[in-house]
Amino acid sequence: MPELPEVETVVRQIRPKTLGRQILSVRKASASMADCPFGTFRKHLPGQTIERLDRHGKWMFFRLSDGNTLVIHLGMTGRLGIAHHGEPPAKHTHLRLDLGVEEELRFSDPRRFGELCLYDSSTMHERFGPHRLGPDSTTITPKAWETAIRKSRRPIKAILLDQRAVAGLGNIYVDEILFDGQVAPARLGVTITTEEAKRLHRSMRLVLGRALKHQGTSIRDYVTGQGVPGDFQRYLRVYGRANQPCKNCSAPIELTRTVVSGRATHWCPICQTMEVAPTESLSANR
Structure with missing residues (x-):
């Protein structure tokens, strides 16, 4: 999509x-x-x-x-x-x-x-209206981004796919953002620390910026308004790379369908942590 x-x-x-x-x-x-x-x-x-x-x-x-x-x-x-x-x-x-x-x-x-x-x-x-469509991914502030993530007990991937929380992200870019931000897709929103939320916001801006530079990702049907394919598929780091070596650590990229309603999720179990950072209390998240 x-x-x-x-x-x-x-x-x-x-x-x-x-x-x-x-x-x-x-x-x-x-x-x-x-x-x-x-x-x-x-x-x-x-x-x-x-x-x-x-x-x-x-x-x-x-x-x-x-x-x-x-x-x-x-x-x-x-x-x-x-x-x-x-x-x-x-x-x-x-x-x-x-x-x-x-x-x-x-x-x-x-x-x-x-x-x-x-x-x-x-x-x-x-x-x-705002009750149906959340802030746009390119304009959401770091604070609003953190609030949308940390108030939820759902997996972080489910939160970022929810257009009421933040609008514009889908399966490809959520996987890429979570990999760049070093957070596992199954982590619950309430366990994400302030520092991790800030890092994910920076990753979101970085990944979307790179994808725009290459006019998007063409895997199947998408073509630009000029009728030509995008080019960002050449630079994907996890999406569509199941069982291929991670570009950071060489561990095989995993594909799971249990995180969000059976949707394909690509991630690196070495680079993307399931653990809560020990340096920050989670009490403020609840």
Whole structure:
């Protein structure tokens, strides 16, 4: 599933091509997504100008001139990009927005786990307010990050995957962040010390920054807004490397599916500690 670096890469690439552009018409190339019927787009989108394009977590928000917001989530296999009118639409293209000058914004999603819908301001708050979506991973403060982690008795990996706690992280980058921060994925949040939380926050900023530099990770379906794969898969240190030697200590990377609802978790049992640091009391965590 595309995570924050992949979605941010798409946003950065299509923002210059969409801001200030008026949607002239709406077309579909296959059946509508389940979230919104095609008639909703056909009725409300033509004539609207895209005034802003924002991202929060894994969500993209196209702010329109009538106050409504077109919301897109790439799900597992979604792709969003600019195409010329003459290019045949890819299979499973669900929406085509004519932006003039022979260009369209196209959204495709073979597996249909993504979301494509139009919301007014009141529904936006209900659906994407802070009670539903936590702080973005790129802007969360070290203190808010520490609070989100240390108040929970869940495994640290489950906390970081919870979009209500912190938005934007998924399986790939949580594994990479925990490895860089030297914390085992099964450690409970309440056992994480202040120093460890600070270290994990630094690791999060470092890993996401590197992934953005390489335009994200392409393992299966993800391509950028320009239709090319990302490159960060070449630099993954644990994810997808089960039984291969750890790049720090040479011990084999382990793969387990018991930490979070059967999801694959890659980690190094030597570099990532399950032990609580003895130098800091945990009483303040509870």
